[in-house]
Amino acid sequence: MDVKKRFNYLFNSTKGLILVAIAMIGILTSVWGMLSGPMAEMGVREVVIKLFGMDIVQAEREGRIIILYHSIAMAVIAIETYIITSILKMKEFYKLAIRALITAGYLLAMIFGMGFAYFGHNWAFHGLYITGLSLIFFAGVLMCIALWPWNKDYLITDKNYAITKKGVSIERMAFFATAVTTVLSALFGAIPGSYFGNGFDAFLAENIIRMPHKTVLQYSIIGHLHIMLALIAIMATLIVGRWLNFKGILHKFAMPLIILGTIVLNLGVWGVATPLQPQAHMVIYVGATPAMVGALLLVIFGFDKFIREGTAHIEKPKFGHKINALLKDPLKFGPLWQMIFMNFTTSFLGIFMAVRLDEIFRVWTAHEERIELTGHWHVLSAIVATIILLYYGDMVGMKGKLRQWYGWSIIIFSDIAFGAVTVFEMKRLFISEAVQQPLVNWLMYAIDIGLGMLLVILAALMVYRLIDLFKKKGRWTEEVEHELSEEVNK
Amino acid sequence: MNRKILILILVVVMLVSCTPVDLNAPMPIYDTGVDPNAWVQIPAGEFFFGQHEDLKRTDAYEIMVTDVTTAQYAAFLNEALVSGDIKIDADQNVVGFYPGDAFHGYEHEERIDAGDWVYIPLNDPSQRIKFDGKTFTSQSGYENHPMTMVTWFGAWGYSQFYDWRLPTEIEWEKAARGTDARPLPWGDETLRENANFYASRDPYEDMSSFGSRTTPVGFYNGKKYNDYQTIDSASPYGLYDMAGNVWQWTGNVYEDMHYRFMRGGSKDSYDMNLRVWVTNNATPTYFSPGVGFRCVK
Numbered sequence: 001m002d003v004k005k006r007f008n009y010l011f012n013s014t015k016g017l018i019l020v021a022i023a024m025i026g027i028l029t030s031v032w033g034m035l036s037g038p039m040a041e042m043g044v045r046e047v048v049i050k051l052f053g054m055d056i057v058q059a060e061r062e063g064r065i066i067i068l069y070h071s072i073a074m075a076v077i078a079i080e081t082y083i084i085t086s087i088l089k090m091k092e093f094y095k096l097a098i099r100a101l102i103t104a105g106y107l108l109a110m111i112f113g114m115g116f117a118y119f120g121h122n123w124a125f126h127g128l129y130i131t132g133l134s135l136i137f138f139a140g141v142l143m144c145i146a147l148w149p150w151n152k153d154y155l156i157t158d159k160n161y162a163i164t165k166k167g168v169s170i171e172r173m174a175f176f177a178t179a180v181t182t183v184l185s186a187l188f189g190a191i192p193g194s195y196f197g198n199g200f201d202a203f204l205a206e207n208i209i210r211m212p213h214k215t216v217l218q219y220s221i222i223g224h225l226h227i228m229l230a231l232i233a234i235m236a237t238l239i240v241g242r243w244l245n246f247k248g249i250l251h252k253f254a255m256p257l258i259i260l261g262t263i264v265l266n267l268g269v270w271g272v273a274t275p276l277q278p279q280a281h282m283v284i285y286v287g288a289t290p291a292m293v294g295a296l297l298l299v300i301f302g303f304d305k306f307i308r309e310g311t312a313h314i315e316k317p318k319f320g321h322k323i324n325a326l327l328k329d330p331l332k333f334g335p336l337w338q339m340i341f342m343n344f345t346t347s348f349l350g351i352f353m354a355v356r357l358d359e360i361f362r363v364w365t366a367h368e369e370r371i372e373l374t375g376h377w378h379v380l381s382a383i384v385a386t387i388i389l390l391y392y393g394d395m396v397g398m399k400g401k402l403r404q405w406y407g408w409s410i411i412i413f414s415d416i417a418f419g420a421v422t423v424f425e426m427k428r429l430f431i432s433e434a435v436q437q438p439l440v441n442w443l444m445y446a447i448d449i450g451l452g453m454l455l456v457i458l459a460a461l462m463v464y465r466l467i468d469l470f471k472k473k474g475r476w477t478e479e480v481e482h483e484l485s486e487e488v489n490k
Numbered sequence: 491m492n493r494k495i496l497i498l499i500l501v502v503v504m505l506v507s508c509t510p511v512d513l514n515a516p517m518p519i520y521d522t523g524v525d526p527n528a529w530v531q532i533p534a535g536e537f538f539f540g541q542h543e544d545l546k547r548t549d550a551y552e553i554m555v556t557d558v559t560t561a562q563y564a565a566f567l568n569e570a571l572v573s574g575d576i577k578i579d580a581d582q583n584v585v586g587f588y589p590g591d592a593f594h595g596y597e598h599e600e601r602i603d604a605g606d607w608v609y610i611p612l613n614d615p616s617q618r619i620k621f622d623g624k625t626f627t628s629q630s631g632y633e634n635h636p637m638t639m640v641t642w643f644g645a646w647g648y649s650q651f652y653d654w655r656l657p658t659e660i661e662w663e664k665a666a667r668g669t670d671a672r673p674l675p676w677g678d679e680t681l682r683e684n685a686n687f688y689a690s691r692d693p694y695e696d697m698s699s700f701g702s703r704t705t706p707v708g709f710y711n712g713k714k715y716n717d718y719q720t721i722d723s724a725s726p727y728g729l730y731d732m733a734g735n736v737w738q739w740t741g742n743v744y745e746d747m748h749y750r751f752m753r754g755g756s757k758d759s760y761d762m763n764l765r766v767w768v769t770n771n772a773t774p775t776y777f778s779p780g781v782g783f784r785c786v787k
Contacts, residue, residue: 037760059543201542212596212597212747358598364772365737365778366772432616433778434513435700437697437698437702440701
């Protein structure tokens with residue numbers, strides 16, 4: 001077996017790099033998922049702690065969780081970066097440098113961060129964790145340079161896309177704006193992170209949410225976690241748009257809206273840490289709206305495209321034909337559907353909570369509110385993960401029944417789980433604490449089955465890819481040279 | 491065929507899950523041997539406060555060994571009814587006077603004016619205090635359980651009636667933790683036999699129907715109740731139930747906010763929320779089957 005070739009595939013090709021990152025997230029999720037409910041109640045947590053020799057100090061739980069979140073998030077950012085460097089034109093030097101930095105960065109951050117957090121405090125590990133995060137930051141800076149939209153090499157003439165009079169791609173500007181604001185917003189978290197991390201005064205934002213007087217650095221932490229997740233989601237939207245070859249009149253409206261939304265959203269979030277904090281929330285709403293409208297235009301474009309292409313052979317397609325065409329390919333329908341579903345589990349819920357905060361949600365205990373807050377962003381993160389997994393299914397060339405089963409399983413099981421989480425978050429609106437247990441049990445079945453099946457699908461995918469790696473002429477040999485820009489929909 | 495079986499299983503699971511909850515389901519009755527009228531002296535001095543172990547100091551004070559029980563609260567209501575300190579309003583709530591808080595109109599701050607505020611609701615099915623029009627009694631079997639379904643005003647009213655008060659957060663934590671840096675009243679780790687928390691499998695719990703219920707005060711004292719062996723989980727000063735069973739209202743009224751803080755975690759909390767520094771809060775009008783209190787003097 002030629003290990004060098006396989007190593008080259010895994011660490012020097014787009015699809016190999018993505019595979020490694022997905023596998024790392026999969027390992028992390030499956031092992032560390034056993035430390036919380038429902039595995040904790042079943043006693044699995046204690047077994048895992050003993051089996052792996054974890055050092056769980058009660059007072060350090062919040063710090064551990066912060067490192068865990070960052071470890072997973074860095075791998076997701078790496079995946080988005082690999083996709084961007086493959087799907088957009090950029091100079092080879094930048095592509096190589098960005099990938100080298102971010103790969104080393106997320107692996108260092110993940111391995112040594114988790115080592116530090118869960119296996120005793122080896123301070124060299126902590127240093128390497130910070131080194132990893134720093135490398136990712138530098139990769140981000142390089143990415144901003146590489147994406148510079150006004151570079152002559154990236155001018156386009158095709159008027160089907162949103163472009164300026166001089167031929168500058170407004171879509172590239174959107175990628176650029178998102179990358180730049182991501183780098184700045186990373187700093188927005190890194191500065192207070194250094195402060196609190198230095199004194200071991202780590203805290204979870206959801207635990208201080210009701211404190212009337214927060215420090216600038218505490219506001220920065222709250223702003224940082226919100227904006228980073230929003231930017232990951234915006235970047236995922238742009239990626240899906242490029243993959244589906246988003247163009248036409250809707251593209252021309254959507255791209256400026258996404259740029260405007262991204263910038264205003266960031267200004268609002270950064271404003272939270274300034275004396276303008278009371279007004280900042282309004283700025284955030286103003287920024288979120290155009291970004292969401294931009295995403296909606298992408299969904300309309302995509303659905304219309306699937307229907308048109310799927311019914312092209314029928315002279316006068318009926319409603320049933322159109323629905324069939326829309327649902328024909330779950331890997332392409334799925335990401336757009338998940339964006340719609342996100343509104344029911346995240347956006348609308350967030351708006352409802354904001355509007356009725358004092359009247360409803362803040363009458364209840366802070367721990368009830370915490371369930372809503374954490375559930376809300378866990379679901380958003382997981383939706384982004386499912387979008388990536390659906391795209392990855394297309395990347396690895398799934399066909400026929402496998403494509404259908406893989407795609408629909410991810411959509412259905414994740415939506416069951418996320419829908420149940422949403423009902424769980426909002427249960428106090430319609431059921432009292434004293435009589436909630438049967439409903440909670442039912443919701444837990446739905447959540448556990450949904451998320452459990454997602455992990456099973458992910459495990460099956462990884463086993464399939466692992467077996468493939470042992471084959472001399474496995475699929476990996478074809479993927480070595482594949483670039484995602486070649487696979488963009490026509 | 492397979493699809494039909496799957497749907498049938500799902501429907502059965504849903505129906506079983508949706509069975510109505512019997513809030514008065516039979517429950518074991520145990521005498522824990524711990525006296526709810528007992529108090530313990532906490533000496534003046536410094537201790538480690540909070541997750542990050544800041545040194546804080548308290549004066550000496552006495553604190554109840556257990557949470558206030560439903561029997562104790564019923565006795566208070568009967569005395570307070572006679573003395574005119576409480577009354578029953580049109581919505582079947584027990585109400586009493588509270589002198590109000592300073593209001594600064596800060597973001598999210600709600601006004602707490604002087605006037606009558608709800609101590610306990612009488613018409614809530616989870617209420618374990620019964621009123622026959624003349625006398626308050628504790629529901630049979632719940633006499634030695636912690637008083638729940640009581641608002642912060644109701645806890646404050648009880649303590650004021652006897653010239654006591656609710657503990658400050660600092661006093662509460664010192665009583666729970668002692669002077670070392672332990673995260674839990676009994677030490678470093680939580681076992682199921684240490685406290686009543688979510689899915690702790692105590693004899694009062696049935697997660698398939700009503701879920702968790704309170705345990706009698708002082709239940710986790712090392713005694714064996716039929717087949718159920720508990721671990722003595724008293725705090726360093728000998729207090730029981732300082733982690734789990736019910737959240738406990740504390741007395742601080744903080745500037746620019748109307749929320750009142752609770753400590754200790756409850757029967758519905760995951761074990762991480764049993765750590766001594768974990769706080770919870772709600773509006774002072776909030777009541778729940780998982781919130782009670784104890785007093786200091």
